[in-house]
Amino acid sequence: MRITGWSRATAAEAAPLAALFRRIEAVAPVGLEQRAEDVRNRLATLGPDNAGRTRVGRDDTDTVAAYGEVADMGTADDVLRIRLTSAFHPEVADDVRSELHHWLIDQARQLRDDRGSVKAVLGTRCAENDRAGRERLISDGFAVVRHQRDLVLAVPDSPPAPVLPPGLVLTPVDERYDELARLAHNEAYADSSAALRPDRRTWPQHATAHPGFLPDLSCLLLAETQPSDNPVAAFLFALTDGSTDTPTALLHCLGTRAPWRRGGLATAMISHVLHQAHSAGIRQLRLEVTDSNHQALALYRKLGFVESGRGFAVLMRQLTPEADEQP
Ligand SMILES: CC(C)(COP(=O)(O)OP(=O)(O)OC[C@H]1O[C@@H](n2cnc3c(N)ncnc32)[C@H](O)[C@@H]1OP(=O)(O)O)[C@@H](O)C(=O)NCCC(=O)NCCS
Known part of the structure; x- marks a missing residue:
C-alpha cells in the first residue's frame, strides 16, 4: 500500500x-x-x-x-x-x-x-x-x-471497603494540592528510570488538565502528621480509557512516597477507585506497568489484576x- x-x-x-x-x-x-x-x-x-x-x-x-x-x-x-x-x-x-x-x-x-x-x-x-x-x-x-x-481488573459487584491506616485522609484531587501532588509524584517515581517526572510546565497535561482526567476516580492520601513538609503521602490519577469496548478507567499514575510504603495506601486507593468505578458504571480498570517494577507487579497481582495480552x-x-x- x-x-x-x-x-x-x-x-x-x-x-x-x-x-x-x-x-x-x-x-x-x-x-x-x-x-x-x-x-x-x-x-x-x-x-x-x-x-x-x-x-x-x-x-x-x-x-x-x-x-x-x-x-x-x-x-x-x-x-x-x-x-x-x-x-x-x-x-x-x-x-x-x-x-x-x-x-x-x-x-x-x-x-x-x-x-x-x-x-x-x-x-x-x-x-x-x-x-x-x-x-x-x-x-x-x-x-x-x-x-x-498491560493489566486489567474487572470491577466487582461489591468492591472491598478501603482501609486507611490511622492519620491519613483520602481526598479528591484538589487544586490546592496541585504542586504538592506533583512533588509527591516525582519523589515516588524517583527511582524509576522509565517514569516521566513532569516539570511545572508539563504537569497539568499529565494530571488534572489531561482531557481524559477522571476527577471522581482520582484521589490523594494526605497525612495529618508528617515526616516532611509535603502532606501528600500517596496519589492516584485515573483517565478515561477507550481502548476496549468494556467501559474502562485507566490508572494513569499511582504511587506512595517512601516513608508510607507497605502501609496499605496503594491498596486503599485502588479499593476507593473500585467503589467509584462501580457507582459510575465502569466495568474494568486497566494499567500499564514495566516488567521490572516488581513491587508494583506484586501489588497488582495481589489485587487480582491479570494480563490483557496487549503488552509492548x-x-x-x-x-x-x-x-x-x-x-
Ligand atoms: C508500588 C507502590 C505504589 C506500592 O504502594 P504501597 O502503598 O507501598 O502498597 P501497599 O502497601 O498497598 O502494598 C500492597 C501489597 O503490594 C505488594 N507490595 C507492595 N510493595 C512491595 C514491595 N516493595 N515488595 C514486594 N511486594 C510489595 C505486597 O503484596 C503488599 O502487601 P503486603 O504488604 O501485605 O505484603 C509503591 O511502591 C510506589 O509508589 N512505587 C513507585 C511508583 C510506582 O512504581 N508506581 C506504580 C506504577 S505502575
Missing part, C-alpha cells in the same frame, strides 16, 4: 485515525486509542505548538493509512524526553515506514532545538510481535529498554548533537 499525500493531524481526522488504530491494535498492539474521542484528546494534549509535529498519510482511496507524531514529554535531569509514535495500516510498504521514521527524527531534532535543550532522549513503542519494526529501530540506534505489561516493548535512543553528526 502506498501513501499518496501527507497532512497535519487535526481533530477532523480523529474518527479515521481511531479506525486505523483499531485495525493496528487487532494485530500488533501498542496501546493506541480506539475511540475518536480519545484520539481527539490525544491530539489536544500535544498542545498548539506541537500540533505541527503530526503527520497523517492517506492512500489513493483517500483512506487514512499512516500516522506519525512527535510529543514533548517534559524535561527531567536536564534531558528532554520525546515520544515518537508511528502507526501504519498493516499493508503499508516498508519504504513509507522508513520515510516517516526519518521525518519523526527530524521533527524531534527541531523540537529539541526549539526547547533549547542539548540532550534529548527519544522513546517509542513497538508491538511484541512486530519483529521487522523492532529491527528497523535497532538498526537506527534504538535499544529495547523495557517491556510494558519500549525502545529508546539518545538525541544529542554528537549523535546527529554520526552518519
Whole structure:
C-alpha cells in the first residue's frame, strides 16, 4: 500500500485515525486509542505548538493509512524526553515506514532545538510481535529498554471497603494540592528510570488538565502528621480509557512516597477507585506497568489484576548533537 499525500493531524481526522488504530491494535498492539474521542484528546494534549509535529498519510482511496507524531514529554535531569509514535495500516510498504521514521527524527531534532535543550532522549513503542519494526529501530540506534505489561481488573459487584491506616485522609484531587501532588509524584517515581517526572510546565497535561482526567476516580492520601513538609503521602490519577469496548478507567499514575510504603495506601486507593468505578458504571480498570517494577507487579497481582495480552516493548535512543553528526 502506498501513501499518496501527507497532512497535519487535526481533530477532523480523529474518527479515521481511531479506525486505523483499531485495525493496528487487532494485530500488533501498542496501546493506541480506539475511540475518536480519545484520539481527539490525544491530539489536544500535544498542545498548539506541537500540533505541527503530526503527520497523517492517506492512500489513493483517500483512506487514512499512516500516522506519525512527535510529543514533548517534559524535561527531567536536564534531558528532554520525546515520544515518537508511528502507526501504519498493516499493508503499508516498508519504504513509507522508513520515510516517516526519518521525518519523526527530524521533527524531534527541531523540537529539541526549539526547547533549547542539548540532550534529548527519544522513546517509542513497538508491538511484541512486530519483529521487522523492532529491527528497523535497532538498526537506527534504538535499544529495547523495557517491556510494558498491560493489566486489567474487572470491577466487582461489591468492591472491598478501603482501609486507611490511622492519620491519613483520602481526598479528591484538589487544586490546592496541585504542586504538592506533583512533588509527591516525582519523589515516588524517583527511582524509576522509565517514569516521566513532569516539570511545572508539563504537569497539568499529565494530571488534572489531561482531557481524559477522571476527577471522581482520582484521589490523594494526605497525612495529618508528617515526616516532611509535603502532606501528600500517596496519589492516584485515573483517565478515561477507550481502548476496549468494556467501559474502562485507566490508572494513569499511582504511587506512595517512601516513608508510607507497605502501609496499605496503594491498596486503599485502588479499593476507593473500585467503589467509584462501580457507582459510575465502569466495568474494568486497566494499567500499564514495566516488567521490572516488581513491587508494583506484586501489588497488582495481589489485587487480582491479570494480563490483557496487549503488552509492548519500549525502545529508546539518545538525541544529542554528537549523535546527529554520526552518519
Ligand atoms: C508500588 C507502590 C505504589 C506500592 O504502594 P504501597 O502503598 O507501598 O502498597 P501497599 O502497601 O498497598 O502494598 C500492597 C501489597 O503490594 C505488594 N507490595 C507492595 N510493595 C512491595 C514491595 N516493595 N515488595 C514486594 N511486594 C510489595 C505486597 O503484596 C503488599 O502487601 P503486603 O504488604 O501485605 O505484603 C509503591 O511502591 C510506589 O509508589 N512505587 C513507585 C511508583 C510506582 O512504581 N508506581 C506504580 C506504577 S505502575
